[in-house]
Amino acid sequence: MEEAKAVKLYGMWASSFCMRIEMALKLKGIPYEYVEEDLGNKSQLLLQYNPVHKMVPVLVHDGRSIAESVVILEYIEDTWKDPPFLLPHDPYMRARVRFWAQFSDHALVDHSRAILKFKGEQQQAAIAEFRENLRILEEGIEKEFSGGKPFFNGKTPGLLDLVIGASSCWHKVLDEIAGVKLITRENNPIVCSWLDAFWDLDVVKATFPDHGRLTAYARRVRENALAMSP
Ligand SMILES: N[C@@H](CCC(=O)N[C@@H](CS)C(=O)NCC(=O)O)C(=O)O
Structure with a gap:
């Protein structure tokens, strides 16, 4: 109980x-307390932290x-040093993981947001950019992490798996909203077979929200964004 209070x-x-x-916390077996924030009315604590x-x-650990x-x-990886490890040991491979995680956040997440919030030509352009960046990502990680099976990190998922994988619940929502299939077995065989393994993990099943609830939330975000756009 004391330990749970610490995180x-x-x-x-x-x-x-x-x-x-x-x-990551669940994979590492780190007890934690979850505090849900209302982003429309952020708590003083969030603004302070x-x-x-x-x-x-x-993340607040022992008050910091x-x-x-x-x-x-x-930080989690540096602080809780027991396995499963989220990063490879080799400094060069750690750097490569950081590179692709950064690429994924800019090249996939930014375009996902645009697919959600735009319509017409702007949305089509974001879909095309997303697909092209996914192709680049797939080619890159296949070359660099081909030894890692079933995850890019090896037998257990690591930082890159979590960064790319956590967004995948949103990709299914975007498929519905935009009426497309952003990731297909035909175009993205490597990503798809890795996603099968990722979605099969207990920690993933226990963390991903209900698809219907997420889709309803996404539709509200989209309606608000479209109502505000000129
Ligand atoms: N680069 C940040 C992005 C986090 C982020 O975008 N958080 C969103 C929720 S998905 C947020 O808090 N938005 C509130 C706001 O923009 O005011 C990270 O990796 O933690």
């Missing part, structure tokens, strides 16, 4: 950035806060 995660149920952290970005996730999901994942 708190400030999150929001629909945020895949927060899901990454929940999955993340004054720069004012975003979730924030850490923001930015990838920074938090690295």
